[in-house]
Amino acid sequence: MSALVAEAAPLTVAERETELLARVPSGLYINGVWEQGSGAPITVTDPATGLALKQIANADAADGLRALDAAVDAAQAWAATAPRVRAEILRRAFDLLQERREDFALLMTLEMGKPLAEANGEVTYGGEFLRWFSEEAVRISGRYGLTPEGTGHMTVSQRPVGPCFLITPWNFPLAMATRKIAPALAAGCTVVIKPAELTPLTTLYFAQLLEDAGVPAGVVNVITTSTSSAVAGPIIADPRLRKLSFTGSTPVGRKLIQQSAQGVLRTSMELGGNAPFVVFEDADLGKAVDGAMLAKFRNIGQACTAANRFIVHESVADEFARRIVERVGELRIGRGTDAGVMLGPLVNEAAVESTDALVQDALERGARLLIGGVRPDGPGSFYEPTVLTGLAPDTALLTEEIFGPVVGIVTFGDEDEAVRLANATEYGLIGYVFTQDLARGHRMIDRLETGMMGLNTGLVSNAAAPFGGVKQSGLGREGGLEGIHEYLSSKYTLTPVS
Known part of the structure; x- marks a missing residue:
């Protein structure tokens, strides 16, 4: 005798929110492992209600440096990974984001406040950076030719700049992460990303998606912290770091440029506007x-x-x-x-x-x-x-x-x-x-x-277009053909004509 199985009642809005928040990781993501931070937990709140959404790990300076250790250790293997492989991982990440778009849209609405329709728009926009740079990963090109004197062959190739530190703002939690992570990974760079304290949940959930897409351990590391300067300072001062990308206010950007000057870091600064x-x-x-x-x-x-x-x-x-x-x-x-x-x-x-x-x-x-x-x-x-x-x-x-x-x-x-x-x-x-x-x-x-x-x-x-400003609105460009070059360094080789 067949039994009739009753369909489960659909979740209420509150139940849907609770279920999603339970699936969002709460730890630091270092070398492919979720772990607890050294500081007191950070409480993420809903700006529409003032109520707590979730508590997450709080990194200190030592945690930040361990994340950089992981990025440095993974750098050589990731740089040597075939461009097609990097491209396919980013494309899988794009596909997974489309499958999970309702989760990401709701999560951004909860932690940042934007209406669901706009959050869905950000999923579309943020996802396009994954798709665009998956296509750009296999189009990194160089050039070859004779010197004008005819005495040697010139080869110009592009190499990943190395481990990168990415600092994102709170207002576009997904798009700012994809706009930085996607070109870095496409170019062959490993990263440590620090999302804003106010809206870190989307980045943590995105790190889980990247792992599911096949990003190897250590290639992407996420640190959340309530003491940004104390954690960022040692990372920026570390000679192993080769690139800093920051989106935020101009006053903070100026300070980061000053700190970056000590190590002569490549910098991308997307700063204030008027x-x-x-x-x-x-x-x-x-x-x-x-x-x-x-x-x-x-x-x-x-x-x-x-x-x-x-x-x-x-x-x-x-x-x-x-x-x-x-x-x-x-x-x-x-x-x-x-x-x-x-x-x-x-x-x-x-x-x-x-x-x-x-x-x-x-x-x-x-x-x-x-x-x-x-x-x-x-x-x-x-x-x-x-x-x-x-x-x-x-x-x-x-x-x-x-x-x-x-x-x-x-x-x-x-x-x-x-x-x-x-x-x-x-x-x-x-x-x-x-x-x-x-x-x-x-x-x-x-x-x-x-x-x-x-x-x-x-x-x-x-x-597909270069995003960035002039004057005190920043340095460099994100997106477009120009975006991946922020994470590449030109190398010139001369071979004499025998």
């Missing part, structure tokens, strides 16, 4: 407003690529502001796992205080508040999306990176003034320009002092 969003009088305002909502409110405004200063022609500024206020009024804020939520919490209470301080400074200097400017009651580190006009030239909103859901609008009269306002910053990561005049658009490409530009679009990041 992106201008320029709207000319002939712009398609519908497209400009759509672009502004993307460029400002994606990731709750917590992105180095976020539009920071809205520079709008005086003839369309009022209508642009009206449309922005209308759209902002439709944004629903809340916990990112809740249906219909379009804007989650800021990462912690300090971020709320910083954002509010910038808004209050603007108001004290005569700015006009059109919507928002309020810290909602209740748990979680939320801040209402805000629009301000009439900003004074010395307003902090125009000089500091906001990293929050605040739109500040200033006006201009002609193209030269727009360029002057846009370039009036020490940063130069990205700019956005909206105009239907093709010639003007090309002039702005030439005149804006930025490493990237969106022309009639508010979203430019792509794994």
Whole structure:
């Protein structure tokens, strides 16, 4: 007699979260082994509720150096691994990420706060670095030819730079890890990665995925710590380290560059931004407003690529502001796992205080508040999306990176003034320009002092394109054809003609 087996009831949202968190590793990942750190455990919290999600290991300086030991020990074998093998491992990692995308999206929403739809978008974006660099691993090329004098044969080959130390920020927990790890592994480098203390769970879960994809022990090592400087300092000072890649604030980047100078390390620095969003009088305002909502409110405004200063022609500024206020009024804020939520919490209470301080400074200097400017009651580190006009030239909103859901609008009269306002910053990561005049658009490409530009679009990041800035927004590029060369060193050999 056959028995009818009842199907298990689907998990509730809370049960799904608990089950996923139980599967996320909590240890340091050193030489292919999960182990406990030497310090008191780190508690990772949900910024939407303020409640603890999970406790994880806390590395000290000795743990960091053991991770570097593992990367150094594995370096020679990984560099000698066939490019096709490295490529196939990265491709398997890409495939596994697609299979586990719901896990990664939920995990990022829990620890960082972004809505699930945006977290899913980050899984797609982050995964593309695995796929792109799996393809680039087999295309590392050199050159061969006679010297101009005809006296010898020149061979130029590319070699992995060696063990790398990667430091990632909290705002894109998956994409920042894949954007650094994938080119390093494709080039034949081993790595130690230190994720941000606020959002380490995604990186720990990703390390487990890389192990499942076939990354050998010691090739990728993960250390989580609450004492970043104390742990990073000895690693950077160790002569065996050959590369440092950091994404974060410009002040911290400057300190790391100073430390790296002692060992003459190769450095990649993706630092702060103060992106201008320029709207000319002939712009398609519908497209400009759509672009502004993307460029400002994606990731709750917590992105180095976020539009920071809205520079709008005086003839369309009022209508642009009206449309922005209308759209902002439709944004629903809340916990990112809740249906219909379009804007989650800021990462912690300090971020709320910083954002509010910038808004209050603007108001004290005569700015006009059109919507928002309020810290909602209740748990979680939320801040209402805000629009301000009439900003004074010395307003902090125009000089500091906001990293929050605040739109500040200033006006201009002609193209030269727009360029002057846009370039009036020490940063130069990205700019956005909206105009239907093709010639003007090309002039702005030439005149804006930025490493990237969106022309009639508010979203430019792509794994196939070089990401990075000029001035104090950083050094080097991530992604694109340029990305893998940050982890390669050219070697020239001369063979005399016999």
